[in-house]
Amino acid sequence: EAGVAQSPRYKIIEKRQSVAFWCNPISGHATLYWYQQILGQGPKLLIQFQNNGVVDDSQLPKDRFSAERLKGVDSTLKIQPAKLEDSAVYLCASSRTGGSGNTIYFGEGSWLTVV
Amino acid sequence: AQSVTQLDSQVPVFEEAPVELRCNYSSSVSVYLFWYVQYPNQGLQLLLKYLSGSTLVKGINGFEAEFNKSQTSFHLRKPSVHISDTAEYFCAVTPNQAGTALIFGKGTTLSVSS
Numbered sequence A: 001e002a003g004v005a006q007s008p009r010y011k012i013i014e015k016r017q018s019v020a021f022w023c024n025p026i027s028g029h030a031t032l033y034w035y036q037q038i039l040g041q042g043p044k045l046l047i048q049f050q051n052n053g054v055v056d057d058s059q060l061p062k063d064r065f066s067a068e069r070l071k072g073v074d075s076t077l078k079i080q081p082a083k084l085e086d087s088a089v090y091l092c093a094s095s096r097t098g099g100s101g102n103t104i105y106f107g108e109g110s111w112l113t114v115v
Numbered sequence B: 001a002q003s004v005t006q007l008d009s010q011v012p013v014f015e016e017a018p019v020e021l022r023c024n025y026s027s028s029v030s031v032y033l034f035w036y037v038q039y040p041n042q043g044l045q046l047l048l049k050y051l052s053g054s055t056l057v058k059g060i061n062g063f064e065a066e067f068n069k070s071q072t073s074f075h076l077r078k079p080s081v082h083i084s085d086t087a088e089y090f091c092a093v094t095p096n097q098a099g100t101a102l103i104f105g106k107g108t109t110l111s112v113s114s
Helices: none
Strands: A005-007 A010-013 A019-024 A031-037 A044-050 A053-056 A065-068 A075-079 A088-095 A110-114 B003-006 B010-014 B019-021 B023-026 B031-038 B044-050 B056-058 B064-068 B073-078 B087-095 B108-113
Touching: A005 A088, A010 A019, A019 A088, A019 A110, A031 A075, A044 A065, A044 A075, A075 A088, B003 B087, B010 B019, B019 B108, B023 B031, B023 B087, B031 B064, B031 B073, B044 B056, B044 B064, B044 B073, B073 B087
Parallel strands: A010 A110, B010 B108
Antiparallel strands: A005 A019, A019 A075, A031 A044, A031 A088, A044 A053, A065 A075, A088 A110, B003 B023, B019 B073, B023 B073, B031 B044, B031 B087, B056 B064, B064 B073, B087 B108
16 A cells, blocks of 8 residues: 655755645545654654545645645645745655544655755 | 653663663553654654554564553663664553544653764
């Protein structure tokens, strides 16, 4: 079974530029998550989708971050304009359902450096 | 709201020694508890999880954890570590209800040397 796929793996941009990350979850997984992991910290949830609907985006900085999950499968996370403090690893994850006991599977992450 | 505190940011140990990585949580509702491992430049991989039942949970790679409700702890243990166990370990919690995501601690770096 293929895991969670993310691209690009690495991205360096200048502040005020835009960037987009793509995620393909495990086949059949209804729930998709985007987490932000700043160096030295644990992952922090940005947004959670159930199929193509948003369950929780309370910690998403909506003035600059946006995310969508077209047709309930792939997802894109966009940052525009980027700030220096957005430098982090962006982890996409998926689970079979939204039940909190389900195992969440993580991708390898997209590393963003804003200079 | 829930929170997780990992009491040690770094734990250095020698190969074949036992290790304990400590995790405490705070929650006003029942929770599920998880330990994830992150190897360099990789995503997170589930080690083990506690949902209900026996408070001693066994996971992959010889790790185990014990849920202690009275002390709100979920410490991770391994009786004999290997060099390959060098990684970042994250404790996570989620409320026992649908539609809630994981809340992570800040992580503990386990460094195993020979």
